[in-house]
Amino acid sequence: MMMLLVPLLVISILKCTISTGIVCPDQCTCNKSSNIEDYANHFHSKQPVAVHCLLGGLKDKNFAKLVQRLPSGTTTLWVVGSEINPNNFSMSEEFIRLNQLQHLHLIRCGLYSLGKRVLVKMKNLNTLHLEENLISHIGPDTFDNTEQLQKLVLRNNNLPLDALPTGSFAYLKSLQILDLSYNKKRGPFAANIFSGLINLRQLALDGDLLMQQDWRAFDDLPNIEKLLLHNCEISSSPPEYALRKNIRLKHLDLSANALTSTDLGYLIGRLPAIEELNISKNRRLLTELTAGAFAHARLKSLNLAGNGLGQLTNASSYQQQHHSALMTLLNGSRLEQINLCNNGFQQFQSSMLVSSQKTISKLSLCGNQLRFVDDQMTKDMYKLNLLDLSDNRIETLPIHLPSQFSNLVLLNLSGNAISTLHPEHMHSLKKLKVLDISRCKLTQLPGYMLDLTNSFDQIYLHDNPWSCRCEVGPLKKFLQKNKHKHSLRQVQCITPKDMQGLSVISIDEQNSNCILGHAQQSTRLKSKSSLFVIIIGMTLIVLLVNVTIVILCIYNRPNGTYRTHEENDERCHILDLPVSQTAVVKSLSPKSKQLLSDNSVTL
Template identity: 25%
Template sequence: MLIATRVMKLVAALIVCWLCVAEALENCPSVCKCSQKASMEKTEVNCKKRGLQSIPSKLPLDSWILKLGENSLQDLQSNILSSVPKIESVKLERNSIRSIHPQAFAGAQRLMLLNLQGNRISKLPVKGFKDLLNLRFLMLGQNQISALKPNMFIGMRNLSELDLPLNALNALPPNAFKPLIALKVLDLSLNRIQRISPKAFVGLRELLFLNMDNNKLTSIQAGTFAPLVGLEMLVLDNNLISTLTESTLEGLSNLQELYVRKNEIESLPADVFRHTPKLTHVGLSGNRLHAIDGNMLANMQGLKDVTLHDNPWKCDCSINSLVHYLAEKKTTHSPRQRLRCISPEEFRDRPIQELTPEELSCRA
């Protein structure tokens, strides 16, 4: 009797499960493919590469993943997700989206991932993401976004990663990211950013990684990075930065990796890393450094890796401390054959690690 009862309950459960799957498949748009996870009332709707010009009006009620990438969508109208209250992931990458209605994502409070990469978006709607209270990942790379405003990101208190590479940003205004109090990763690489307001990063106390590679920065005002008290990695490669001072890095007490490769830096003050006691990796290759204080590097107790190649090193007494540092420290640094003298002529193209302090004189 007990076995029969269990069998009946199992059969009943299977019937309920089958009915749910049948209902999900019945509501599946004809141009899409729907699949339901075993033992879960969650349907994945795959409409990728179907030539769609609009989002299907009828979707399974239990949709949790919606794939609409590589279609021909141009405009996101209001309430596009109102029929799928359980939706957690929406992928709209590589369409032709130009505009987003301020109420496009209204009610999508369970949404965790929104991918809008590779579209033609030039302007984000004011308060357009305010209902996305649980969004963790927002991907906006490869668009044409030219400006940011503080109220663009209101409501996104749980956002963890914001990707904005390959856009047309030329400046970061005050409080640009202030509502994003939980942000961990911010990618602003491959834009045209020339100016950063000293208050641009206010509110980003939880940020761990900031990428500003390949922009047009020439200088950074003192204290700009000060709000980033938790930052662990800062990438400023491939800019036009000519000076780096201790006030530039003010507040970055948790910074572990700093990369300013391929810039225009000619010299570094001895106290440049005074505010960054936890630095382990420093990238300075591809600048215009003629000399550097080796004692400054030696005093960085946690330093594990420093790259210095592709700089126009002047091999005279001004690099005595650097030669000593390279000989004494076990820090990983630029390959021997890539760290070479440019001048004077008698040392031209000679590896710096082969020099001795006795050779390096400074003529009056």
């Protein structure tokens, strides 16, 4: 008995401790666990503690108290404000005691600056997220003694990037990821702004103005592998020296700028290691076309989304201009992935991919105007295993899908007008692991169809107009059987109205009523069937009786004869015979006797 009481006592003490906020502040959750035993294991073994404070509303005083109450083993701290209830505090010396902190996230906290040497004792700090604040200043000693910091995110602040002094990040010798996106910049960078970042692998400057002379700043990043320059107002050809020293650059994002294919061809040609290029939404891409612009690069992935490659004015211009534009760009390339979403294609043929037709494994055609799927769409694409056809206008699929679909591992058909699927579709998708048919017009799926999807790792069915009448049974059973698959959550009823918004998997009572109604309906059908049989039987009996009567009448009717006046006279004379001639009368036939009798009565 005592052995049972001791654990209960320990758990009670832990509950009390947590509820008073001594171990975990009231405004926060620790370790993301509501299990007391798990928390006890972390507490006694001094394992790393993650603290999340996501309620907002923190000011300087209560934030200082929160920091003081953090567990001594805290290695991860999230403090996030909301738009409704933002935080508003400043960095204080309270952080000095958090010498075990490795990951710090202070997001939407109203920070104006980082203070002086606030991070000096955080020798183990690895990740620092300060996005969506009001930071307008960082000093040269802000990151002093933070040699272990590998990731720094300062996006969406008020930092004047053109006013940051040389060497602002010089102490960050181990930094690998730096995000300065969406800050303030009106002029060029200071000379050698990125000096000292010899280990930097990824730099994000999205939304920051990039001037011609700013390309020099990248010379101090010899090991950069990923450069993100989305929406940087780049409208002129980069200078000849641009990126020449970044020979390890693999991923380059130049989307939402105004570069031509000629500009891009020159720039990409200087990058021997380039593998991924994003040039989506470049409004001048088609103004100058260079044949085989990417042929000499080792590109594996190319994003051409939103460039109007498929928009047409008439059939001839569509065939001659837009098809040839894509073919001109891709000529000589050996891509593995291509994104052609939001280009206005009404039809697509794999031959448009020219030399990449047989090498592409991932094809994205989302957000176009495709209405059908045919063999020409994926012809000769033997390596294709991921196909995205989402948000098109496809209403039906051919019963026999193109043969290349048999190699697909992922198929995305979401956001189309598909209302039915055929069992042959599932048989054709022999290797499929992920199927997305969400946001379509499916109202029901038969049980045998769903059984064919058991081999899928994920199937997305949400946001369809599911009917939760009697036919929902197979879908509900399927959801119950596969509820461990996160993709099957949020599958809701749309009809009938009284069940709209209910989760299909939770309609037990309604489903039982449906079964009862089905039984009652079956009983009514049986009753109607029985009544129908009785009526048919009675009708047949009446018909049989009538037929029998007719037959009897036909067989028993007297033979038809023609009688003359003499015969009638003879009949009359027979009635006047004397009694002595009775024997003669007796010798007459029964019919003759009847005639005599009738005539005598008549007389």
